[in-house]
Amino acid sequence: MSALSDELRKKIESYLSRYPSKQAVTLPALHLVHDEQRCVSREAIKEIADLLDLAPAEVYDSMSFYEFFREEDAPLGKVRLWVCRSLACSLRGGEELLRHLCQKLAVKPGGTTADGKISVEFAECLGACEGAPAVMVDDEHKHNMNTEKLDELVNELKK
Amino acid sequence: MPDFEPVLLRRIEKKASPWLDAYRADGGYRALEKVLSSMTPAQVVDEVKNSGLRGRGGAGFPTGVKWTFLPKDHPGPIYLCVNADESEPCTFNNRILMEEDPHQVLEGILLASYATKASTAYIYLRYEYGKSFRHLQKAIDELYSANLLGQNILGKGFNLDVYLHRGAGAYICGEETGLIESLEGKRGWPRIKPPFPAVEGAFRKPTVVNNIETLACVTHVIDRGADWLKSIGIAPDAKNPRDAGSYGPKLYCISGHVNKPCCVELPLGISVRELVDKHGGGVWKGHKAKGCIPGGISMGIMTEKEFDTPLDFNGPGKVGCLGLGTAAVTIFDDQTSIVDVLYNICRFFAHESCGQCTPCREGTGWMYKMMDRMRRGQGRLEDLQILDEVAKSIGIMPGTTICGLADGAGWPVKNAITKFRGELEDWIRKGKKSEHRSRVARMT
Ligand SMILES: Cc1cc2nc3c(=O)[nH]c(=O)nc-3n(C[C@H](O)[C@H](O)[C@H](O)COP(=O)(O)O)c2cc1C
Ligand code: SF4
Ligand code: FES
Numbered sequence: 001m002s003a004l005s006d007e008l009r010k011k012i013e014s015y016l017s018r019y020p021s022k023q024a025v026t027l028p029a030l031h032l033v034h035d036e037q038r039c040v041s042r043e044a045i046k047e048i049a050d051l052l053d054l055a056p057a058e059v060y061d062s063m064s065f066y067e068f069f070r071e072e073d074a075p076l077g078k079v080r081l082w083v084c085r086s087l088a089c090s091l092r093g094g095e096e097l098l099r100h101l102c103q104k105l106a107v108k109p110g111g112t113t114a115d116g117k118i119s120v121e122f123a124e125c126l127g128a129c130e131g132a133p134a135v136m137v138d139d140e141h142k143h144n145m146n147t148e149k150l151d152e153l154v155n156e157l158k159k
Numbered sequence: 160m161p162d163f164e165p166v167l168l169r170r171i172e173k174k175a176s177p178w179l180d181a182y183r184a185d186g187g188y189r190a191l192e193k194v195l196s197s198m199t200p201a202q203v204v205d206e207v208k209n210s211g212l213r214g215r216g217g218a219g220f221p222t223g224v225k226w227t228f229l230p231k232d233h234p235g236p237i238y239l240c241v242n243a244d245e246s247e248p249c250t251f252n253n254r255i256l257m258e259e260d261p262h263q264v265l266e267g268i269l270l271a272s273y274a275t276k277a278s279t280a281y282i283y284l285r286y287e288y289g290k291s292f293r294h295l296q297k298a299i300d301e302l303y304s305a306n307l308l309g310q311n312i313l314g315k316g317f318n319l320d321v322y323l324h325r326g327a328g329a330y331i332c333g334e335e336t337g338l339i340e341s342l343e344g345k346r347g348w349p350r351i352k353p354p355f356p357a358v359e360g361a362f363r364k365p366t367v368v369n370n371i372e373t374l375a376c377v378t379h380v381i382d383r384g385a386d387w388l389k390s391i392g393i394a395p396d397a398k399n400p401r402d403a404g405s406y407g408p409k410l411y412c413i414s415g416h417v418n419k420p421c422c423v424e425l426p427l428g429i430s431v432r433e434l435v436d437k438h439g440g441g442v443w444k445g446h447k448a449k450g451c452i453p454g455g456i457s458m459g460i461m462t463e464k465e466f467d468t469p470l471d472f473n474g475p476g477k478v479g480c481l482g483l484g485t486a487a488v489t490i491f492d493d494q495t496s497i498v499d500v501l502y503n504i505c506r507f508f509a510h511e512s513c514g515q516c517t518p519c520r521e522g523t524g525w526m527y528k529m530m531d532r533m534r535r536g537q538g539r540l541e542d543l544q545i546l547d548e549v550a551k552s553i554g555i556m557p558g559t560t561i562c563g564l565a566d567g568a569g570w571p572v573k574n575a576i577t578k579f580r581g582e583l584e585d586w587i588r589k590g591k592k593s594e595h596r597s598r599v600a601r602m603t
Pocket of ligand 1: 213216220243246330332333335371374562563564
């Protein structure tokens, strides 16, 4: 069975016309697969490489450069919750928030809760510093967090 | 001085709708119509050149001049790469423009593409800007439907496609050639220059890379004319023949220990003190400021005594900082240890060095480890000397690295050792430990 559904393949192929090289579709393809499958498996890498006329090692090389993409041994949970640790947030309690979250969920940054619902990550500046400390749910910012608000958010995400 | 009327934030502060109809009703795409019906590309380049507009992405290179570096009469394609990677810590002005007034940015992209004869523009957008992504995509779709993008725009024979390209959480992809490599599907390793992107950029073709705020400024330079931009900001220093001046409005970000963190538009040249007191609501909790980072963490550190420094392209350099950078000011109060600030900064660069150049990869790692040791009470006085040496030896300026990340990594360390030496020595002598808890982050 192939790792990529026909639909996913079609989505990836729809990006080809945007660029003068097939290789440029690497990042869009990785995002499409990662979003849907919560990781990019070895098999998916091979199939992306096939679609883009690349060696799997080329796709893997780019993919591993960005620590963003998960491999199949550590897939993401249902949502990815990022806590910013850079300067503006750190000055307003960002690191304490990250610690609180990790303790509450009993995971380390990079880990996923046992129920598979939440993956916790630290982030470098999210570009939301006017709302520091800031967190991000997948790709949506949440401003002016504190432990109470974070607890509420976690309860919401665990539902 | 009367209060400055915002231009870039005009519609945003009025909470105007970000969508096409409203934008057009407010005079939007007037500049584009003017250009398509009555100006040649060369005239648009000249207008931008004459305005004195300098890039807002950090390096401050004159925008119109950059465009003239493209080869003449090139058969094409020529690309515009829009730098929306905005990853310099403490910087968020591009995000506000893209989220709240995407058409202002897109009009600038159309104008810049017309001027440079680019037929495709790629917006390289950091992944973390989900709302920007959705708003820009919707705005781009509106433009295609209105024949303001695609083939034969407004029936004037101008063609342009604009595509959004999402990054994947790497700071280095904001460096213009790292961006291009990443766009091409490779790891985001900056290229050795020359060749500069204008000669050989994306897909080996001539390419212009411009920042989001720069392009938003282009919209108004064309709409209001070069003289408008020149009427705002700071004229060139008469004693410095190489100074191109600091013209135009600037979006300043204020964050950290202030009562009202925000983004505010002001003429270039405002001082940190005025920013904090008038726009940031003063230092929080009634505390005093100890210092700030004046333009993103890469630009170094200013002490409170230096807060009267004007934030124009020359000001920060006069107090030993690297430059204006992104004009993102983050204040830290007098209760904050400089050790914690430096530790945070060094950790960032160690994490974000792309690893291509040994001095940067190793140097940022060493600085981070030394700061970590110091904050755990195990620093040694000679560490200060080593830190200073490492900081001074990594970067484009000392000629040891490919890109400027390393210069930015060294600068805050150098500044801190010069400006806060007493505090650092005292910390080390007393074996102080950081109260600031980030053990979790160290587990990774
Ligand atoms: C390490 C590093 C990171 C950078 N990050 C950004 C960025 O996130 N956004 C940006 O516009 N410019 C960034 N720059 C500057 C770009 O290389 C380039 O100068 C800029 O995009 C040019 O646009 P402008 O002339 O309109 O300012 C960065 C530079 C370096 C060395
Ligand atoms: S200076 Fe650092 S970030 Fe820049 S190319 Fe070299 S290793 Fe990469
Ligand atoms: S430092 Fe956390 S969002 Fe910028």
